[in-house]
Amino acid sequence: MGEPSTSPASAQSRRRFLANMARAAGGVGALSLVVGLFARQAQSLPAQALRPPGAGPEADFLASCIRCGLCVRDCPYPTLSLADIGQDVPVGTPYFVARRAPCEMCDDIPCVKACPTGALDPNLTKIDDADMGLAVLVDEETCLNLLGLRCDVCYRVCPVIDEAITLERHHNERTGKHAMFIPTVHSDKCTGCGKCERSCVLETAAIRVFPRHLAKGRIGEHYRLGWVEKENNGQSLIQGIVDLPDRMPQNLPFNPGATLGGKGK
Amino acid sequence: MSAKTYPGFDAVKARGWLAAHKWLLVRRAVQLSILALFLASPLLVPYTGAWILKGNLTSSLILGTVPLSDPFIVLQSLLAGHLAAGTALIGAAIVLVFYALVGGRAYCSFVCPMNIVTDASLWLVRRFDLSKGWQPGRETRLWILASVMVTALITGIMAWELLNPVTILHRGLVYGVGYVWTVALAVFLYDLVVSRRGWCGHLCPMGAFYGLLGKVSLVRVSAAKRQACNDCMDCYAICPEPHVITPALRGADGGVGPIILSGDCTNCGRCIDVCSKDVFAFDVRFNNASTDDKFNDKDKMISTDRHAA
Ligand code: SF4
Ligand code: SF4
Ligand code: SF4
C-alpha cells in the first residue's frame, strides 16, 4: 500500500494505472493461453490431407504459410484447395486429398514458384525430390494383385514407376503354380503424389498415401544390421565364429531361395 | 437544434445526397472493386495478359509482378520463427509504405471486407437506437494485438490466423469457401447485440496494427474550417471512432492544430460527408497550424507542435 503521499490524487491515479497494467497483462496472458491452446488442438492434420510439394514439417508450415492461396491459383490441376472453417485441416491452409485429386508432379512445380513466403521450399527444383507423403499398401486382403490377379494400376500410373513402386514376384500359395506381383513402395523414391491411391480400381483404395510420419516406422537408434555393418566394414565385425554346417532335410534337393522367399538381399 | 432523422441530414439538404455520401460511395466502390478484381481477374486475362490481382489480402500479386503482403501477417510469421522469403517481405514493405502514406486505418475503411459487415451493424444500431452494450476499453485491441504476437512467438505458429475472422472472411469470399458467412454473421451479431462497434472499435488486432501505422501516416483528416462548426454533432454521430474528433475540432482554444492525429481515425471521410458546414477535409499531417489560430492568437500557434506530438 504505502504512505499517504503528498498528492492523494496522483497516488490514486498511479494505483489505478498499476491496476490497469496488471489487468491488461493478465488479459494478454489469458488470451495468449486460449489462442495457444486452440492452436495446439487445431494444428493436427488428418491422415488423408497432404501438403503441396516443398512444404516442411507441419509446425514449420503453420509458421510460414500465410494462406494466400497463390499456390492454389497457379496449380494447373484441381489438386490444391484451401481449408474451410470447421474442417480438420487448419483453416485457410492449402492441402490436397489424393483420392480426390492427386498432385500431377508438374516438372516446373508452379505451386512452389508461386509461394511468396517460402512455405513451399524454393530449393525444391526437381519434382522427383518432393516429399508430400508416402504410399502404403494398407490392405493386403483386397488389393487385386495380392489376390493373384494382374491389376497393376497403381504401379503403371506412378510417375516414378519402377523406382517409387515396383512389382515384387512372390509365389501364389493358393493356386500353387502362379506368381503374385506385389506392389511395393520404396520410401526413398516415393514423392507422395497420390496418383496410385487415386487410380486404385477398388471401391476404396487399398494403397493410400499418408504424411510420412504416419507411414514410416523407425528402427531403434541402437540397432545394427549385421549385413550392413559387414559390408561397411569389409568383413564381419566379430571374427572367428565357428560356423557349423546347416542341417538340411534328407532326400530333398537343396534350394535355400525357396524358403528364404525370393531375392534374399 | 432542428428535429433530425439521421446524421448528415443537414448536409444532404445543403449539398444534395450524392455529395453528402461521396466518401462512403468511394469507399464502397473501392472495397467492392478489390473483391471483384480478385474474382474477375481470370476472366480478364485475355485483355490484361495476366491476373490483375491474384491471391488474397494476406498476400497477392498485381499483374503477375508486384507482390503485396499484409505486414500484420508477415510479422506474425517472423515472430513464429519463419524468416519469410523475399517476395513476402518486399510485399509487406510495399503495403507498409502505402498505408504510411494514405493513412494506416485506410485499410479498415477502404479495403477490409469486414468493414462492410460492421458498418451495416452500426447503421442498424443507429437506426433503431439500440443500446451501446458492453464497451471494453479502446486500448483492449492493443492488448489483443500484443497477445497475437506473443502467441506466435511462444507457439511457433501463426496461431491467430486459425481464428482471425478478417482473413477468414476475405479468403472465403475470394476462394469460395463454404462457411465463411458464419464468421461474418458472428461479427455482425456481436456488433449488433453485444457491443456497438465492438469488433472494429475495441477488439480487432488488425485494426489496432494499422492504427499504430496511422500514428505516423501522411494523409489525415483536418478540421480545417473548424471555426464554422455549428455544434450539430453530426460528425460525432457518424464517426466510427468519435473520440478522435474532439482534439482537432475543439482544440483551437487550447492551441491544438486541426489535424486529426489519432491513429484510431480510419480516414473514412464520413465526417467530411456529413458536415453541412464543410469543416473537414483530407490534408497531410504537417499542415497542422490552422488559419483560425493564425487569425486569433499568434502565441498559441507556437504550442501547436507540442500538442500535436
Ligand atoms: S506439382 Fe503441379 S499438380 Fe502438384 S500441386 Fe504443384 S502445381 Fe499442383
Ligand atoms: S502460396 Fe505459400 S503461403 Fe500461399 S497458401 Fe500456398 S503455401 Fe501458403
Ligand atoms: S504416391 Fe504412389 S504414384 Fe506417387 S510416387 Fe508414390 S508410389 Fe508413385
Ligand code: SF4
Ligand atoms: S478493425 Fe479489423 S475488421 Fe474492422 S475494418 Fe479494421 S481490419 Fe477490418
Ligand code: SF4
Ligand atoms: S474522424 Fe472522420 S475520417 Fe476519421 S474515422 Fe471519424 S468520420 Fe472517419
